[in-house]
Amino acid sequence: MRPDGNEVTVKVLLISANPERVPNPVFPIGMSYVARSLEPDHDVRLWDCIVDGEDGLPLAIRDFQPDLVGLSLRNVDTQRPDGRVFLGDYRRVTDLVRQATLAPLVLGGSAFTLFPERYVAELGADFGIAGEGEHLRLLVDALAAGVTLDEADGGRGVPGLVRPGRATTPLRKWAGPVGHAGASTRLVAAYEACGGMLNLQTKRGCSLRCCYCTYPLVEGRRLRRHDVESLVDEVERLRDDGARYLFFVDSVFNLDLAHTTALAKALIRRDVKMPWAAFIAPHRVTPAYARLLRAAGLTHAELGTESLSDPVLAAYGKPFRVRDVVAAHAALGAAGVHRAHFLLFGGPGETRATVEETLATSATLPDSVFFPCMTLRVYPGTPLHRRAVAEGVVRADDSLFDPVFYCSPAIDPAWLKARLAEEAGRRPNFVLDDASEEMAGLVLRARARGRVVGPMWEFLCR
């Protein structure tokens, strides 16, 4: 007998519909974490559209005969003004599912959480779960027990549940275990073989308030830390399944110094020998902290620097200033960690002078690579959204599902584009989007041949 008092096993097929391979194929961690919440009480199978393709999906569905199908939607678009949107890809997968089964279709994932009602309507889904998808467990248990979804979880309902024509259920935090599913083992090796990168999350949430950012909307503002020893167990399990490199996918890895210090010490004490990368804020990175992270396996720091001009950092809502970036850069470099700075040009407060300041300062940071992005994707519910409406850049009733990009009124986008292209032409470590797409191809081929692990942008560092 299970804790919910039920013995009925529900057959659940989870599908990762993400087709994106740039900058590299990312392991479908969201789908894997959802599957973990269903194991071992329910029968879960995973399908990944990158490693399994789409052609065999209808046959796999007819073979498994699922009671429920869950579709994981990671990206809405590439967040680039000239990039792709993924709705067409998701529609194709949904059509294949609907042709093969009458089982209810549930949507979830970060893309879904940003535009829940819209995706349910566009894809004609039965349900969606915004936020933490582990709550699918409550929906599946309700199905197994034959109770309505409003009666699920002792009458509290399923948090974040979206149903056509019904109000969305309020979000609650998932209190159960978090991590990769046993069912994901097959995909670990497959991702290693196709040049993808494995991943793990050490906590959820971001308490900061950068003006353009959706992360606190997707994960919440309050930090929820995962247990350190269990995380190291997961690293060991992924290593044993064939993972050779990991990305810690926290919105910002170093938001909580005490938790990450404890994790680093546990990785060292248990001698797991797994190299890893993470998003690091260039903020409060002391030489000792950088050395500790390096000793724990950090090889690549992806720095959310965004600008090297103090007025722009202030307008973006960043808690750090240029001097902090310089200090973090030096500390990580001295510890032997590769550094990539991600820059966002053209946001609030940007002028030609601040663009030039960022470019000039970036040229003084040695042994690193810069990935600039031009103009900021506007997301609903962010301070940037309110500003864009006030400045007449977007209509108040625009859902922003179709991407809209904000450019500071003090900047001509054509000038900015030309100026960044000029810089990229002069400096091989200043890498524009089209070059990073090209690089993604090279990385995939080299990784798939097993020659290198990790993000590989260190070869661009100058």
Ligand code: B12
């Ligand atoms: C880490 C990260 C990266 C890393 C990934 C490294 C790696 N090896 O994994 C890197 C830097 C490579 C990256 C790249 C990109 N990323 Co990114 N990334 C993230 C980040 C910070 C975390 C993602 C993550 O792994 N979360 C942890 C897992 C456990 O959470 P999850 O996937 O959301 O899953 C949970 C729920 O969504 C839900 N769920 C998931 N699936 C399902 C299925 C069902 C049925 C249900 C019910 C629920 C459910 O339950 C899960 C568990 O709680 C998010 C922002 C964020 N904080 O969420 C952006 C984010 C996902 N990225 C985003 C984007 C756009 C991209 C890029 C397209 C950017 C670019 N142009 O290069 C690429 C695409 C890469 C690819 N191949 O798909 C966007 C997507 C939104 C959008 N506009 O499309 C996000 C949301 C950031 C944002 N701006 O809001 N990214």
Ligand code: SF4
């Ligand atoms: S940009 Fe980074 S630090 Fe700022 S709110 Fe988003 S996740 Fe947090």
